[in-house]
Amino acid sequence: MSTPHEGRGEHADPHLQHHFQSMAQQYDSGKFGMWLFLVTEVLLFGGLFCAYAVYRANHPEIFAYAHQFLDKTLGGLNTLVLIVSSLTMAMAVRCAQLGQQRRLKQMLAATLLCACVFLAVKGVEYEHKWKHGLLWGTRYTSQEAAPAAAAAPATEAPAAIAAPADGGTTLPHAAAGPAGLAAEPQTGHGAGAHGGHGPAGPAPRNVHLFFGIYFVMTGLHGIHVLAGMIAIVWLLRRSAAGEFGPEYFAPVDFVGLYWHLVDLIWIFLFPLLYLIH
Amino acid sequence: MSKHQEGPAYAHVVPVRTLLGVFGALMFLTVLTYAVTYVDLGALNIWVALGIALVKGTLVALVFMHLLWDRKFYAVVLVSALLCVMIFIGIALLDSGQYQADLIPNFAPGITLRC
Numbered sequence: 001m002s003t004p005h006e007g008r009g010e011h012a013d014p015h016l017q018h019h020f021q022s023m024a025q026q027y028d029s030g031k032f033g034m035w036l037f038l039v040t041e042v043l044l045f046g047g048l049f050c051a052y053a054v055y056r057a058n059h060p061e062i063f064a065y066a067h068q069f070l071d072k073t074l075g076g077l078n079t080l081v082l083i084v085s086s087l088t089m090a091m092a093v094r095c096a097q098l099g100q101q102r103r104l105k106q107m108l109a110a111t112l113l114c115a116c117v118f119l120a121v122k123g124v125e126y127e128h129k130w131k132h133g134l135l136w137g138t139r140y141t142s143q144e145a146a147p148a149a150a151a152a153p154a155t156e157a158p159a160a161i162a163a164p165a166d167g168g169t170t171l172p173h174a175a176a177g178p179a180g181l182a183a184e185p186q187t188g189h190g191a192g193a194h195g196g197h198g199p200a201g202p203a204p205r206n207v208h209l210f211f212g213i214y215f216v217m218t219g220l221h222g223i224h225v226l227a228g229m230i231a232i233v234w235l236l237r238r239s240a241a242g243e244f245g246p247e248y249f250a251p252v253d254f255v256g257l258y259w260h261l262v263d264l265i266w267i268f269l270f271p272l273l274y275l276i277h
Numbered sequence: 278m279s280k281h282q283e284g285p286a287y288a289h290v291v292p293v294r295t296l297l298g299v300f301g302a303l304m305f306l307t308v309l310t311y312a313v314t315y316v317d318l319g320a321l322n323i324w325v326a327l328g329i330a331l332v333k334g335t336l337v338a339l340v341f342m343h344l345l346w347d348r349k350f351y352a353v354v355l356v357s358a359l360l361c362v363m364i365f366i367g368i369a370l371l372d373s374g375q376y377q378a379d380l381i382p383n384f385a386p387g388i389t390l391r392c
Contacts, residue, residue, distance in 0.1 A: 024287035028348075035351045039358040046362030053366050054373045076311050080304065087300040090341045094291060097284045246285045253288070253343075260341045267333045270307075275314045277322035 015248040027250050034254045038261050041224075045265050048217050052272060055209055065203060066210035067276040069134050069143070071125060075274035078121050079266065085114030086263040092235075093256045096249035101242055104252070108236050111259065115229045122222055129211070136215055140208030214273055221269060224262045231255045289346035299340045306333050 013023055020026035056063050092107035128134075133141025235255055238244065244252055284290040310329040318325060339345040344352045 027287055031347070031351070035354050039354055042355070042358045042362060046358075046365060049362065050366045050369050054369050057370055058373055058377055072311065072314075076307065079307050083300065083303045083307065086303075086337065086341055087296060090291065090296050091293070094293070094296070097288060097290045246283070249285065249288075257342055260337050263341075264334050264337050267337070268327075268330050271310055271326035271330055275310065275326055277314055277317065 013247055015243075023247055027253075030250050030254060031257075034257050038257060041261060041265075045217075045220070048213075048220065049268070049272075052213050052217065055213060059204075059206070059209065061204040062207055062210050063276050066207045066214075067274065069129070069132075070214070070274050071128070072274050074121055074125055075270055078118050079270045081114050081118050081121070082263045082266050085111045085118070086260055088114065089256045089259045093249065093253050096239070096244040096252040097246060099245040101239065101244075104239050104244060105236065108232055108239060108252075112229060112232045112236070115225055115232070118225060119222065122218065134211055135208070136212035137208055140211060143203060143207075217269055217273065221262065221265055224265070228255070228259050228262055231258065289343065291340065291343065291346075295340060299336050302336055303333055 016023055016026060020029065088107045088110040092104055092111060095101075095104035095107055132143070133139065134143070135141075232255065235252055238251065306329050310326055313325055313329070314322065316322075338352075338355065344355070
């Protein structure tokens with residue numbers, strides 16, 4: 001079973017589909033298909049990065065102000081967690097290639113655990129933002145106090161966000177759209193708010209734009225982490241059945257590629273959202 | 278480098294040492310990108326952050342994603358997608374930069390402003 005040099009054809013490997021000549025050919029086709037899928041993912045996130053770039057280039061003061069409400073340390077922690085998970089995933093691929101069944105399962109489980117930690121930390125961050133009304137569009141609650149004070153129990157904030165939650169808002173949600181942009185004072189760009197790093201100065205207008213971008217980008221990324229977790233559970237089940245080895249490890253390899261891409265996207269999201277100077 | 282020692286006949290097995298080396302580099306660069314935000318480089322800050330992210334991304338793609346050892350065609354596929362995204366963002370930035378001056382403040386028909 002684990003004799004090397006037997007990747008080639010004729011020899012009916014149960015995992016070789018009839019329309020492929022050899023395991024090598026099947027593997028290459030699968031890999032090419034996976035890369036094409038990853039490219040569509042790059043383009044999907046590319047559109048969001050484009051939205052980010054356009055808003056940030058034209059309204060730097062919003063980003064300079066609003067990023068102070070994000071927790072750099074939690075974001076950094078999540079970056080480290082994802083890098084660890086990438087390492088364990090790469091190790092899992094290696095173990096599958098070498099037929100190390102026990103370590104393969106351990107590495108997959110470790111990756112899954114890291115993914116859980118990532119989502120848990122993300123959940124803590126989201127909850128904090130929800131509490132303080134740091135949300136998108138009309139759900140955004142103006143933060144008159146400085147970010148430091150935002151940690152203190154705010155008495156009005158919950159009431160303010162509770163109202164729209166009842167569906168009682170009379171304002172169209174589209175107010176988050178072009179109107180906000182057009183309302184931006186055109187002369188404000190070079191003004192003091194830009195680059196302010198210490199205590200938050202006066203809030204610029206349309207801060208909700210930042211949180212809209214933040215939630216869409218990290219939310220879509222989070223959905224990808226979830227999808228990756230489902231794929232890893234699937235791999236775990238199959239590896240428990242001992243299906244993977246030197247002749248057949250393609251699924252582990254391909255889920256690995258996907259997982260690394262999700263890590264790669266976070267590598268760009270982290271500095272762009274959390275580490276604005 | 279003993280390719281035929283064990284493992285599959287049609288794929289490269291990355292040595293543990295290489296994986297750990299890349300992992301260490303990624304950890305270091307993450308701490309570095311965090312630390313560098315406390316240094317005021319003015320407009321350069323974002324480019325430093327993006328540069329570090331690019332180095333990290335390249336490491337992940339080359340080693341963790343096996344691009345270094347796989348056939349180069351996969352790298353061509355990825356890089357061409359990234360080029361498309363960069364052209365897309367570049368043109369969108371040029372365009373939106375051009376029309377900013379023509380926006381009419383507070384003019385957005387049919388939309389009620391709240392903030």
